[in-house]
Amino acid sequence: MSSRSRKLLAAALVAVSTLVAGCGALDEEAEAASGRSSVLRVGLPTGVTSFANADIVVAQQKGFLADYGVAVDIENLRSGVSVVQAVEEGELDVGAASIEPVINAVAGGSDLVIIGAYSDRLAVAAVTPREILTPADLRGRPLGVQEVGAFREVMTRLVLQQAGLTRNDVQYVPVEAQSYLAALVDGRIQSAILQTEQAVAAAHAYGNLHVLSNLFDIVPNYHYGTFFVKRSWLEENRERAERLMTAITKTHRFMYDNKAETVPIVADATGFDDLIISEAYDILLRDRQVFPLNTGLDPDRIQNTIDTMDQLGILENGAPPLDRLLDTGPATAAIKQLGERAGSRR
The missing domain is CATH 3.40.190.10 (Periplasmic binding protein-like II)
Structure with missing residues (x-):
């Protein structure tokens, strides 16, 4: 190749690189303009991550989120009520919280909708x-x-x-x-x-x-933790929600099968030492099986939870219908891809 040809090739490569970089910038600008980002903003309901909602941390650390093209920015808030408010206001894409504030928000007219569960049994x-x-x-x-x-x-x-x-x-x-x-x-x-x-x-x-x-x-038949989003967000991001729930479901199955790898990740996330988390692991995963292996969205369990809230006098605006409260599509799509765990309780 002549000197002149090499110079022309180098110039062409620079031009292509500039064009690609420009396209990337345009894509980022388009995402920003549309209110969307390639990174999901996820809120947890405690100032320090707990074992019960550490599944998303395990998913991140073990690469399951990346396997399904999902990146997350995790933020710890003071309570589930705070997470609900942040999702409603668009400050978060996905919320993780116990089910009560989500139920009350939906009953009050919010367009929040539950798409999955981090722990469907009390922990x-x-x-x-x-x-x-x-x-x-x-x-x-x-x-x-x-x-x-x-x-x-x-x-x-x-x-x-x-x-x-x-x-x-x-x-x-x-x-x-x-x-x-x-x-x-x-x-x-x-x-x-x-x-x-x-x-x-x-x-x-x-x-x-x-x-x-x-x-x-x-209350053994009480539903605990939920993943939820705004229904309007889900309409534009259903495929992303499906990929997120697939990664979370795969993570739950990994956690049951891999105590030795799960314990140090959860210990680091929660701030407790490995011995404490090892003992908690045996209670949560071996004895009580609090993490769902399939969708984790049992309508009977959720209805029982709504009834319990009503009995306690904390159902603020009546019982929302389950079809307004739940969209099982993302979790069901995850099971369709991963396969159902036959014989599992849920």
């Missing part, structure tokens, strides 16, 4: 000083909650209900999710709803604390 316990032997002993005591209507407050009502008590029989003390254990230890509160790993850590570190009630035992 929390009421932890108290050992002197409190029964739920009846909570009368008049200061109890830690995030905010009224948020998950931990709802779970507190279920514990109180075992003794015929209501929120008017106790004192609510607002506590950030990551501060419950400290508040119990220093005596600011006398009961807290803790994630399983928090309850395990409390039992190891403080001999004066114990599990008063496991919520799974109180």
